[in-house]
Amino acid sequence: MTLTLPGTSPVQKRKARRSRRRAGFDTPLGRTVLQAAAVIAFFAAWEIGVRMGWISAFLVGSPFGIFALAYKMIVSGELLSDTWYTLFEAILGFVIGTIFGSLLGLALWYSVFVARLVEPFIVAINSVPKIALAPIVVLWFGTGLVSKVALSVSLTAIVALIAAYQAAKDADVDLQSLLISMGADKHQVFFKAVVPSTLPSIIATFRINVGFGLVGAVVGEFISSQRGLGHLIYTASSLYDLDTVWVGLFTLMIMGFVLYYVIDLIERTSLPWKQSGITHQVQV
Amino acid sequence: MQPAPVQLSVRNVTKSFSGKAGEVRVLDDLSFAINERDFVSIIGPSGCGKTTIFNIIAGLIEPDSGAMHFRGEEIESLRGRVGYMMQKDLLFPWRTVLGNVLLGLETRGVDRAEAEARARDYLKAFGLSGFENAYPKTLSGGMRQRVALIRTLIMDPDILLLDEPFSALDYQTRLYLEGVLKDAVETYHKTVILVTHDIDEAVALSKRVVVLSGRPARVKIVHDIDIGAASPIAARGDSRFSGYFHALCAELDIQTEKTA
Numbered sequence: 042m043t044l045t046l047p048g049t050s051p052v053q054k055r056k057a058r059r060s061r062r063r064a065g066f067d068t069p070l071g072r073t074v075l076q077a078a079a080v081i082a083f084f085a086a087w088e089i090g091v092r093m094g095w096i097s098a099f100l101v102g103s104p105f106g107i108f109a110l111a112y113k114m115i116v117s118g119e120l121l122s123d124t125w126y127t128l129f130e131a132i133l134g135f136v137i138g139t140i141f142g143s144l145l146g147l148a149l150w151y152s153v154f155v156a157r158l159v160e161p162f163i164v165a166i167n168s169v170p171k172i173a174l175a176p177i178v179v180l181w182f183g184t185g186l187v188s189k190v191a192l193s194v195s196l197t198a199i200v201a202l203i204a205a206y207q208a209a210k211d212a213d214v215d216l217q218s219l220l221i222s223m224g225a226d227k228h229q230v231f232f233k234a235v236v237p238s239t240l241p242s243i244i245a246t247f248r249i250n251v252g253f254g255l256v257g258a259v260v261g262e263f264i265s266s267q268r269g270l271g272h273l274i275y276t277a278s279s280l281y282d283l284d285t286v287w288v289g290l291f292t293l294m295i296m297g298f299v300l301y302y303v304i305d306l307i308e309r310t311s312l313p314w315k316q317s318g319i320t321h322q323v324q325v
Numbered sequence: 326m327q328p329a330p331v332q333l334s335v336r337n338v339t340k341s342f343s344g345k346a347g348e349v350r351v352l353d354d355l356s357f358a359i360n361e362r363d364f365v366s367i368i369g370p371s372g373c374g375k376t377t378i379f380n381i382i383a384g385l386i387e388p389d390s391g392a393m394h395f396r397g398e399e400i401e402s403l404r405g406r407v408g409y410m411m412q413k414d415l416l417f418p419w420r421t422v423l424g425n426v427l428l429g430l431e432t433r434g435v436d437r438a439e440a441e442a443r444a445r446d447y448l449k450a451f452g453l454s455g456f457e458n459a460y461p462k463t464l465s466g467g468m469r470q471r472v473a474l475i476r477t478l479i480m481d482p483d484i485l486l487l488d489e490p491f492s493a494l495d496y497q498t499r500l501y502l503e504g505v506l507k508d509a510v511e512t513y514h515k516t517v518i519l520v521t522h523d524i525d526e527a528v529a530l531s532k533r534v535v536v537l538s539g540r541p542a543r544v545k546i547v548h549d550i551d552i553g554a555a556s557p558i559a560a561r562g563d564s565r566f567s568g569y570f571h572a573l574c575a576e577l578d579i580q581t582e583k584t585a
Contacts, residue, residue: 213415216415218383219409221383222384222385222405222407223428229432237419312419314420
């Protein structure tokens with residue numbers, strides 16, 4: 042038998058809680074509606090501002106001009122070709138840089154001596170703004186694909202290296218001791234305890250590095266190139282063609298956005314042991 | 326009754342650590358012997374070096390001097406032949422229950438199919454069938470420590486080194502796991518060295534209790550526990566239980582007065 046006191050029946054309680062959520066907008070659909078409204082309002086304000094002459098279309102472009110141009114560029118295939126080119130450079134740089142950096146960082150676990158020896162050099166290399174290397178990279182690797190990939194690698198590898206090395210250093214010593222007491226050798230400790238425990242950190246760097254991969258590709262294209270979104274933006278801005286610049290920028294934004302969620306998916310599927318069915322949240 | 330032969334003897338072991346405040350001597354000329362199928366508890370003031378003893382036996386650190394003999398033979402350590410269990414269950418979070426149980430056999434290079442069959446038998450014997458593919462974070466503390474116990478036993482170690490394995494658990498779970506441990510030790514004919522803070526647990530489980538002095542650790546006295554009850558809970562009801570308990574408390578109290 043259940044006792045129900047007036048005013049505290051489960052149904053009413055649930056209702057009371059729901060009413061505290063901002064008028065039903067705190068649901069997936071409600072949030073999407075709000076977000077879409079914000080985007081539309083932003084572009085509307087921009088367009089109205091330009092039409093009323095409050096802001097200069099010459100300096101900021103106009104939403105209608107941008108959409109019309111984007112449509113034209115998509116139909117002509119010009120935009121897609123530039124997009125694929127930049128995306129390919131960025132992903133190639135990201136993958137090579139992340140693999141190379143992570144393996145090197147993990148390998149440093151094997152020798153404390155070597156790790157201590159090279160640590161100041163890693164810090165030194167990391168403290169150089171890698172973008173400053175762009176002109177040299179173009180000199181060394183030419184104006185084609187390789188120089189952009191090389192720039193992306195230089196940006197991503199060091200991040201991956203430091204993260205992997207730090208995670209390997211922080212790997213639970215007790216788990217390693219346990220393996221040693223079981224008779225495991227150094228390689229077994231490395232592959233059974235160190236590598237798996239570094240995976241969350243290494244995958245967490247994917248998020249940062251996928252962005253750096255794009256930075257490398259675009260900056261490389263700024264310096265010298267014949268193709269890609271960076272090339273598109275750079276040449277258009279030198280001609281004061283702001284609509285084209287915006288088309289390039291928004292395409293880059295969408296690209297980064299999609300990549301972020303791809304990484305998110307990789308993170309969720311590759312570490313099933315990290316996932317729990319329940320998410321705890323504190324109500325303040 | 327013939328006394329059981331000595332299985333492991335630790336003789337004159339000394340160990341110092343260099344810290345910020347200079348050299349700290351943790352073990353000073355420590356000697357004790359463990360018999361075949363013994364169940365020895367080691368109690369002593371906290372920080373007296375109990376874990377250091379285990380680390381030396383398990384081969385995780387080297388003693389400064391002293392020797393160890395296993396069944397009469399001089400050995401460096403029992404690395405690979407001990408089952409080490411700590412307060413933390415130390416389950417590998419990225420491995421399932423089955424994967425964790427298989428850890429030691431994998432390290433040894435046992436054939437996968439054979440190892441898995443053995444693991445499933447053990448899991449069944451300890452009432453964990455159906456949890457093979459669960460990740461440790463989804464299990465309760467008591468279940469996790471049971472998995473850790475299976476992982477230890479499946480290696481068929483010569484000696485179990487248990488470093489406060491139940492101290493992080495609530496009292497009921499602890500009582501239950503003490504029973505599981507006692508049964509397992511009987512079933513698989515194991516020798517156990519148990520480090521504990523819990524005098525009650527030491528008396529209820531052990532055949533002998535070694536009392537260590539404060540740092541540097543020396544053996545102060547060894548008490549034989551003559552209860553021989555069927556279970557740790559029955560032992561707590563034995564008429565001699567409180568006698569042993571108070572005797573051991575007295576040993577430890579004297580030390581705290583001395584060191585205070």
